[in-house]
Amino acid sequence: MDSFTQIVLGAAVGEAVLGKKVSNKAILYGAIAGTIPDLDIFASHFTDTVTALSIHRGFTHSVVFAVLFAPLFGWMVSRYETYKNFKGWTWLFFWGFLTHSILDAHTTWGTQLFWPFDLRLAFKTIFVIDPLYTLPFLVFLILTMFQKKTSKKRRYYNNIGLIISTTYLALTFVLKWAAYTKFEDALQTQGISYQQIDTRPSPLNTILWSANINTKYAYLLGNYSFFDTQPITFETYKKNHELLGSLIENEKVKQMIAVSEGWYTITKKNDKLFYNDLRFGLLSMTPNAQDFVFRYEIRVDEFGNVQFIEQEKNKRDGKKLLADLWERLKGN
Structure with a gap:
């Protein structure tokens, strides 16, 4: 998905993991976690076009990357933030990385979620920019940000945003199946x-x-x-x-x-x-x-x-x- 959508998703996931503990800092670091996997685009500056295309959404979008690098980022943040819980920060980055990759797997380009295996998951159910996915998600994230960390409304708004976006993502599979059936019938006819x-x-x-x-x-x-x-x-x-x-x-x-x-x-x-x-x-x-x-x-x-x-x-x-x-x- 586009970078902005991944920031919104990462921020919401960060809030779900650590919002009760660190309030809006969870949203900030979640947004950062949602951005990191896409740094593989810089490979295009150091290699040829085809190799860069092969690398894109490869290692940095894999479960292996999430497992290896979430503890590293969790440790770094826990060293200088007031909240020192290494495990909490690690989980935030792990789920930020993993949900980024899972969302990208729904697009046409897909992801190598199971790198190093040569298998690219591409469900092709959603375009890389889809306002119906992003905008409702963003609205509820903004509502979340203005609530106190102890407020029940904070978790409520964030959960609603996650539920709506996930439900829409599930609906795209139904829509894809319906469209596929129409194409199949047209070819047969x-x-x-x-x-x-x-x-x-x-x-x-x-x-x-x-x-x-x-x-x-x-x-x-x-x-x-x-x-x-x-x-x-x-x-x-x-x-x-x-x-x-x-x-x-x-x-x-x-x-x-x-x-x-x-x-x-x-x-x-x-x-x-x-x-x-x-x-x-x-x-x-x-x-x-x-x-x-x-x-x-x-x-x-x-x-x-x-x-x-x-x-x-x-x-x-x-x-x-x-x-x-x-x-x-x-x-x-």
Whole structure:
């Protein structure tokens, strides 16, 4: 999820663990705990694009990280804070780290919760920014902050925020299943043979859902809103994997394919090869558009080394996409 949401979650978890003992300091350190796992983004400054993508939401989002580093942070805080309980601070950081990772596991990117095992959990039930999850949570956290640490209302407000956000997160599984069923029925009705369906919510909501359909030679992309009255339609995108040629055997290319879980197309423009990660969809609702959210130019230097260069996104395209998504969310 986005950093702000993780701060809110961490703060609420910190309050649940130590609010009665240290009042708003529990919220402060909980917010810090909710931020720490995302510091892995700095790997992009020290390594290549593909390796940075592999590292992101890896070790720092694992149970192992929570077990190893929660005691360290707990010890450091207990050394200088008035409240000296090492165990209490350790539990605060442990649950701050772990709930961060569990929440991220519900997004499209997912997390390597069980690192070092090569297993990325990605339930794909919620977009990285979802106001329906974050805003009610934030309101009750603010109400909590203005209560005395001995007040029953303090724990009550914080618990309500945790219950509402968790209930909504559980509801997203039901919504995903309902959308998945609609895509499955549409494919059967249209007589489309497929190998795999991958569904995810569109930005900022869980009403409009997108699907990637894996067929033998192409991917089909479709959208479904719970307000739809017309049948689902699918756009076809050729895989073009053969354009990679001998690059398909390159270790960096194999690594990138693993990162995108095999959901990719290759396009060629002006003698340049582009790798398109399908998991995050398009920057346009225009039929057969090729403006994928994550698009990389594949460059090979004189020594045969392969680099993936992420293509810049146009802010105007993003604004237009949000406007188009809002219209599409209302139904077809």
